[in-house]
Every structure is written in structure tokens, then in C-alpha cells.
Amino acid sequence: MSEQAHAExxxxxQHHFEDLGQQHEASTLGMWFFLTTEILFFGGVLCxxxxxxxxxxxxxxxxxxxxxxxxxxxxxLVLIISSLTxxxxxxxxxxxxxxxxxxxxxxxxxxxxxxxxxxxxxxxxHYEEGLLPGAAWHWAKEPALVPQVQLFMSFYWSMTGLHxxxxxxxxxxLLWILWRAWRGQFGPEYYxxxxxxxxxxxxVDIVWIFLFPFLYLIHGAHHHG
Amino acid sequence: MTTATLxxxxxxxxxxxxxxxxxxxxxxxxxxxxxxxxxxxxxxxSVTIMFMLGGFFATMMRIELLTPEGDVLTSDTYNKFFxxxxxxxxxxxxxxxxxxxxxxxxxxxxxGAKDLAFPRINLLSWYVYMAAAxxxxxxxxxxxxxxxxxxxxxxxxxxxxxHVFGTTFAGFLAGFSSILTGxxxxxxxxxxxxxxxxxxxxxxFVWAMYATSIVQLLATPVLAIxxxxxxxxxxFGVGIFDPALGxxxxxxxxxxxxxxxxxxxxxxxxxxxxxxxVVAAFTxxxxxxxxFVAFSSLAIAFLGFLVWAHHLFVAGISVYxxxxxxxxxxxxxxxxxxxxxxxxxxxxxxxxxxxxxxxxIMGFIGLxxxxxxxxxxxxxxxxxxxxxxxxxxxxxxxxxxxxGVVMAYLAGIHYWWPKITGRMYPExxxxxxxxxxxxxxxxxxxxxxxxxxxxxxRRYHAYAPEFQVLNVMSSAGASILAVGYAxxxxxxxxxxxxxxxxxxxxxxAAGLEWxxxxxxxxxxxxxxPVVTWDAYDYPxxxxxxxxxxxx
Numbered sequence: 001m002s003e004q005a006h007a008e009x010x011x012x013x014q015h016h017f018e019d020l021g022q023q024h025e026a027s028t029l030g031m032w033f034f035l036t037t038e039i040l041f042f043g044g045v046l047c048x049x050x051x052x053x054x055x056x057x058x059x060x061x062x063x064x065x066x067x068x069x070x071x072x073x074x075x076x077l078v079l080i081i082s083s084l085t086x087x088x089x090x091x092x093x094x095x096x097x098x099x100x101x102x103x104x105x106x107x108x109x110x111x112x113x114x115x116x117x118x119x120x121x122x123x124x125x126h127y128e129e130g131l132l133p134g135a136a137w138h139w140a141k142e143p144a145l146v147p148q149v150q151l152f153m154s155f156y157w158s159m160t161g162l163h164x165x166x167x168x169x170x171x172x173x174l175l176w177i178l179w180r181a182w183r184g185q186f187g188p189e190y191y192x193x194x195x196x197x198x199x200x201x202x203x204v205d206i207v208w209i210f211l212f213p214f215l216y217l218i219h220g221a222h223h224h225g
Numbered sequence: 226m227t228t229a230t231l232x233x234x235x236x237x238x239x240x241x242x243x244x245x246x247x248x249x250x251x252x253x254x255x256x257x258x259x260x261x262x263x264x265x266x267x268x269x270x271s272v273t274i275m276f277m278l279g280g281f282f283a284t285m286m287r288i289e290l291l292t293p294e295g296d297v298l299t300s301d302t303y304n305k306f307f308x309x310x311x312x313x314x315x316x317x318x319x320x321x322x323x324x325x326x327x328x329x330x331x332x333x334x335x336x337g338a339k340d341l342a343f344p345r346i347n348l349l350s351w352y353v354y355m356a357a358a359x360x361x362x363x364x365x366x367x368x369x370x371x372x373x374x375x376x377x378x379x380x381x382x383x384x385x386x387x388h389v390f391g392t393t394f395a396g397f398l399a400g401f402s403s404i405l406t407g408x409x410x411x412x413x414x415x416x417x418x419x420x421x422x423x424x425x426x427x428x429x430f431v432w433a434m435y436a437t438s439i440v441q442l443l444a445t446p447v448l449a450i451x452x453x454x455x456x457x458x459x460x461f462g463v464g465i466f467d468p469a470l471g472x473x474x475x476x477x478x479x480x481x482x483x484x485x486x487x488x489x490x491x492x493x494x495x496x497x498x499x500x501x502x503v504v505a506a507f508t509x510x511x512x513x514x515x516x517f518v519a520f521s522s523l524a525i526a527f528l529g530f531l532v533w534a535h536h537l538f539v540a541g542i543s544v545y546x547x548x549x550x551x552x553x554x555x556x557x558x559x560x561x562x563x564x565x566x567x568x569x570x571x572x573x574x575x576x577x578x579x580x581x582x583x584x585x586i587m588g589f590i591g592l593x594x595x596x597x598x599x600x601x602x603x604x605x606x607x608x609x610x611x612x613x614x615x616x617x618x619x620x621x622x623x624x625x626x627x628x629g630v631v632m633a634y635l636a637g638i639h640y641w642w643p644k645i646t647g648r649m650y651p652e653x654x655x656x657x658x659x660x661x662x663x664x665x666x667x668x669x670x671x672x673x674x675x676x677x678x679x680x681x682x683r684r685y686h687a688y689a690p691e692f693q694v695l696n697v698m699s700s701a702g703a704s705i706l707a708v709g710y711a712x713x714x715x716x717x718x719x720x721x722x723x724x725x726x727x728x729x730x731x732x733x734a735a736g737l738e739w740x741x742x743x744x745x746x747x748x749x750x751x752x753x754p755v756v757t758w759d760a761y762d763y764p765x766x767x768x769x770x771x772x773x774x775x776x
Contacts, residue, residue: 015748016338016340016341022417025416026343026416029412030346030408030409033412033442036443037404037443038446040444040446040447041446041449043446044446044483045454047480051473051476052465133461133463133464134462134463147471151464151470151472157463158453158457
């Protein structure tokens with residue numbers, strides 16, 4: 001009985017769901033819950049960041065001054081545009097436009113990789129300047145503030161590193177979704193995976209929207225002579 | 226049990242004997258399964274092995290503590306053993322045990338669903354758990370870890386020369402496994418309920434699992450990021466928790482307990498859920514104050530996030546913040562007490578069947594109450610300073626975690642054993658084991674309250690001679706407890722072949738899991754059930770079951 005019933009079903013309807021609507025709602029709700037977990041994950045390190053920012057405002061300003069605001073700004077722009085192309089990919093999937101989906105997913109992937117490439121350039125520059133905490137540290141422009149700036153840079157590397165890891169996972173997921181879109185698997189009836197991918201991508205972008213001002217743009221509070 | 230409940234089962238076709246166990250054969254059909262019931266069995270094996278491992282470390286500690294001198298284990302080995310006992314029991318047994326074994330098996334069936342919302346993620350959670358366990362075992366083999374299960378900095382980051390990195394990484398991974406389980410449960414409860422199964426018709430076990438899942442989703446990531454920072458610090462020498470580099474070790478304690486206090490509720494909330502099911506089944510009554518019990522689970526989940534700093538009373542936090550956290554900690558007692566009162570009120574004038582699950586739950590209610598009330602002692606700022614880091618604390622949390630969680634787990638595994646395996650367990654042996662566990666537990670941990678109050682500190686392998694009598698009592702109790710735990714292992718395995726068949730509803734209980742065959746078919750129900758009864762509404766449930774027979 002069940003085999004016959006299944007034969008009439010959509011090929012991507014999993015056996016334990018009643019219909020595609022239930023499957024779609026479950027997958028989007030699952031991603032929302034997962035993102036809640038992610039907020040707490042980044043929230044933990046952000047909390048520690050704020051504790052020390054309050055204790056060491058001067059070192060935090062000096063640390064932020066070591067960042068390349070231009071590159072950070074370009075990266076912010078790149079990610080915002082990538083969120084647009086991601087949203088357009090979802091829209092194209094809903095409308096069943098295969099070409100549009102594929103193009104938008106490729107663009108999103110390219111923007112994601114651009115972000116990572118620029119981040120690598122920044123990391124390399126920091127490494128050269130001796131701003132990698134630990135044995136490789138040799139930055140000493142402000143000798144009195146070295147330990148605290150090192151603390152700032154610890155947060156910089158941890159937070160941007162975890163964000164970059166999320167970007168890399170995101171690009172990997174994009175490739176998978178792209179392959180499925182290429183094969184024409186998504187359409188008005190079934191586009192859940194593209195939408196769930198989009199939720200994740202937007203979230204990772206939003207994390208950066210917080211990280212950018214927190215790590216690059218906080219000179220204002222302190223004017224350092 | 227009436228004949229009506231034995232035979233008039235609505236959603237099964239009696240002639241079909243295919244079930245989730247004999248549907249497929251072979252090792253791969255288990256290792257690659259996406260069936261929530263089989264994944265529950267995989268977890269059952271894993272957590273049982275981890276329980277025995279954690280029990281081994283406990284046994285060695287109790288043997289060492291028979292005499293005041295540190296003669297069996299060196300102090301270094303003792304440090305490692307209490308650490309490994311804590312790590313194994315907390316991260317690999319207590320946190321996953323009820324959700325991943327009983328919850329995995331029963332929750333989708335209680336909802337009338339064919340499976341959890343994300344079966345592959347469910348399997349992934351087991352593999353992540355196993356990866357964490359393998360790393361944990363590797364750490365044990367290559368030399369262990371000695372920081373205590375709390376990994377307090379700066380000892381864990383600067384001074385310990387044991388395998389802190391591997392252990393914290395294992396804890397990090399185990400946390401992910403727990404998040405995946407919680408996420409799956411939450412989505413399943415929201416989106417996969419059978420027609421007619423409204424929120425207020427859900428069994429209280431489901432409410433408890435829902436509250437547990439909230440804590441898993443919101444607290445575990447904070448532990449994850451805290452352990453990541455600890456690992457960065459250990460590996461690269463960054464100074465987030467290192468005072469020499471401007472960091473603050475107390476921040477670590479705040480962040481650790483922001484997870485680890487709510488983690489206590491990840492352990493106890495499912496146990497409370499089991500208690501509600503068992504009390505309803507063995508009194509054949511509705512749980513008194515259903516909505517109060519349901520919402521008290523959510524209240525515990527919420528309040529659990531506001532009390533973490535009561536672990537830091539002597540860590541140098543401000544006296545005002547300590548006062549506030551002491552005050553907030555008292556609040557958790559309110560929803561916990563609501564549950565205890567409601568279970569008791571359900572028992573009032575009930576005709577109670579004293580089968581093994583009910584015996585365990587009676588033990589649970591009493592022991593959890595002792596654990597909870599001594600928790601109030603510890604939340605009181607002045608008294609806490611007196612007994613901090615003594616055996617009083619050890620006794621308190623063992624009353625909650627062993628007297629509470631393990632007793633409820635044993636109740637649950639006996640209660641649902643007929644459903645899981647299709648066989649009854651041997652009642653006489655099971656009652657004997659329940660008695661041994663209860664007596665052994667109290668003999669082990671009651672003297673520890675006294676020891677702690679008299680000033681015996683925890684985490685030392687030697688102690689002052691005047692504490693010996695109480696320590697010998699405790700070790701003697703532990704040996705009785707060990708027999709009590711070993712018995713079910715033997716008779717439950719024996720019951721798979723030697724015991725009588727259970728039938729779909731051996732307890733005459735009300736609930737969807739008793740409306741399908743034992744063991745259930747792969748899809749749980751041959752047709753999607755329609756729920757027309759409130760939770761534990763026996764007349765309505767039996768009526769719904771009976772109607773089908775007439776069809």
C-alpha cells in the first residue's frame with residue numbers, strides 16, 4: 001500500500017513527512033533553531049570581548065587601529081551584495097527559473113570566496129606585523145599596551161576565524177545546492193534546501209555586520225596620541 | 226491489566242509480525258539506520274558502556290577512600306580518576322541518557338509520528354557522540370586528565386600537564402551531539418504531531434523534553450565557545466583567561482556555569498518527564514494539575530539560566546551579585562516543588578500498582594526532594610561558604626543526578642522495556658534491584674552530607690582519621706549500589722529470550738506508544754493515528770481503542 005502511495009509523491013518528499021508543506025516547515029524551523037544556537041555560540045565570545053573592552057578601552061582602540069578598515073569595508077560590501085544574490089537565488093528557485101538560480105548561486109559563491117581571499121590578505125598582513133598572539137607576536141608599537149592589545153587580537157583572530165570557518169562551510173553548502181539547482185531539482189513546489197541555505201548565509205553575513213564595527217571601527221571612544 | 230487494553234489496539238494489524246528489529250538484518254542496517262528506534266538502541270549500548278566506565282572510576286575512588294591514608298592510588302592518579310568520573314558521567318552518560326535513549330525511542334511514537342523530523346541528523350548526533358567518546362577513551366589510555374570535570378582556568382590552561390586539550394575537545398563534540406538531539410526534538414514536537422494531538426494533549430514527557438531541548442539549544446553553544454577559547458589558550462597561549470596576560474579566570478567560571486548549571490536541568494527535566502509518565506501509568510489517573518506540571522518544566526528551563534553564579538560564591542564575585550544570585554536560585558525551587566506536590570497529589574487516594582518502574586519513581590521523588598532541598602542550603606550564601614568544596618556539595622549533586630536522574634532512567638527503561646523489546650523483564654529480580662539501588666544509594670551518599678558538614682574537603686585521596694567510619698559506610702553503600710546496577714544488566718539481557726512476551730500494552734497505560742505493537746513496526750503505526758483523548762484520560766483512551774475493534 002505504502003509503496004503505491006509513495007509512487008505518487010514528489011520525489012524529494014521524505015517518507016516520514018505527510019506532505020511537502022510539512023517537510024518545508026520542518027526544515028526552515030530547524031534552521032531557525034540552529035541559528036539560535038549559533039547566536040549563543042558567537043554571543044559567548046562576544047560577551048567575553050565586551051568584558052575586556054570595558055576593562056581595557058585604550059587597548060581596544062589601539063587594536064582596532066591596527067585593522068585595515070578599507071579591506072574590512074570592502075568585505076562588508078561584498079557580503080551584503082552576496083546576501084542580495086542569495087535572496088535572488090531563493091526567489092528564482094520559487095519561480096522555478098533554473099538559469100537564474102544557477103547564476104545567482106555562482107555569484108554568491110564568488111562573493112563568498114572574494115571575502116575569504118581578502119580576509120587571507122588581512123591575516124597575512126597581521127602575521128607579518130607580528131599581530132598573531134603567541135610565539136609569533138612581535139608587535140610593539142605601544143610597549144605598555146602589548147598584553148592587552150594581544151588580548152584584543154586574540155578576540156580578533158578567534159571571532160573572525162570562527163566567522164571564516166562558517167563562510168567556508170557556507171561555500172561548501174553552496175556548491176551542493178548549486179549542483180542540485182543545476183540538475184533542476186528545485187521549483188515552486190520544492191525549494192526548501194535553497195531557502196534553508198539562504199537563512200544560513202544571511203546569518204553568517206549578519207555576524208560579520210556585528211564583527212566589523214566591533215573589531216575595526218571603535219577608535220572614536222578614545223583619541224590616542 | 227484488563228482484556229480491553231490487551232487486545233483492543235487501534236493502530237496495529239496483529240497479523241503483521243514485522244517490527245523495527247526484524248525489518249532489516251546485518252550490522253550495516255544498524256550502523257546506517259535512520260530509524261529513531263534503532264538509533265535509540267545504538268545510544269543505549271554506548272551510554273551503558275560509558276556508565277560502566279564512569280562507574281569503574283567511582284569504584285576505584287571508593288576503594289581508595291576506605292582508609293584515611295592515600296594507599297591505593299597516588300594523588301595524581303586519584304585526581305585523574307575523579308576528573309574522568311565526572312567527565313564520563315556528565316558529558317557521556319547523564320546528559321544524553323534519557324533524551325537520546327528513551328526520548329529517541331518514545332518521543333516520535335508519543336507524537337504519532339513516523340520518525341523525528343531529521344532522521345539523518347539524528348544518526349549524525351550518534352556518530353558525533355561516538356567520535357567524542359573515542360577521543361575521550363584515547364585520552365584515558367594515553368594518560369588521562371586531572372583538572373576536575375570543570376576545567377577551571379588557569380590550572381587547565383597554564384599548569385596542568387595532562388591531556389586537557391583532547392578532553393575539552395571531546396566535551397565540545399559531545400555538546401554538538403546534544404544540540405543536534407535537542408534541535409531534532411524541538412522541530413518534531415512543533416511540526417510532527419498527529420492530527421488531534423494539541424499541545425495540551427501532549428504527554429508530560431514531551432513537555433519535559435521540549436523544555437530540555439530549549440536548554441540544550443541555548444546553553445550548550447556557550448559551553449562550546451568557552452571550550453574553544455580554552456583550547457585556543459591551551460594551544461596558542463592567548464590570554465583570555467590568563468591573569469598574567471590581562472585575562473580573568475573568573476570569566477571562565479561564569480561562562481562555564483552559564484552552560485553547566487542549566488546542564489543540570491538538561492539532566493533532571495527528562496527525569497521529571499519519566500516520573501510523570503510512570504506516576505500516571507501506575508495510578509491509572511490523570512496527573513494532578515497537568516498544566517502546572519507542563520509549564521513548570523518551561524519555568525525550570527527559564528530560571529535555570531539565571532542562577533549560574535551561585536557556583537562562584539567564593540570565587541571573588543561581588544557580594545551584591547552573590548546576594549542576587551542566591552535569591553534567584555531559590556526561585557528554581559518553586560517549579561520543582563510544584564512538580565513534587567502534583568505527583569504526590571496524584572498518588573493521593575490512588576490505587577497504586579507497585580511494579581518496578583513505580584518503585585524507582587517513589588525513590589526518585591524522595592531522593593530528588595532531598596537533593597533539591599540541600600540545593601537550597603547551598604544557594605544560601607552564608608551556609609555555602611561554610612560547605613564549599615566539601616562532601617556536602619558532592620552528596621547534594623549526587624542526590625540530584627544519581628538519586629534523581631539515574632533512578633528515573635531505570636524507571637523509564639523498565640517501564641518502556643516491554644515496548645522496546647517486546648518482552649517483560651522479570652519482576653521479582655527487578656524489584657530486588659530497585660531495593661538494592663535505593664538502599665545502596667542512601668548508604669553511599671547520606672554519610673557524605675555529614676562528612677561535608679564536618680569539613681571533609683572533596684577531591685583528596687587522603688583524609689583525617691576521624692572521618693573513616695563515615696567513609697567506610699559510604700564505600701560499603703557503593704558496593705551495594707554496584708550490585709543493584711549490575712543486576713538489571715544481567716536480567717534485562719536475559720529477558721530478550723527468556724521472558725514472556727509483553728503485548729502492546731502490558732501496563733494498561735494510556736498513551737500513543739501503547740497503541741502500537743511491541744516492538745513497534747518500522748513506521749511506528751500502520752496508519753497515522755488520530756488523537757481524541759487528553760493525556761492520561763483513561764476512559765477516552767480506552768474508548769478510542771475499543772471503537773476500532775468494532776469497526
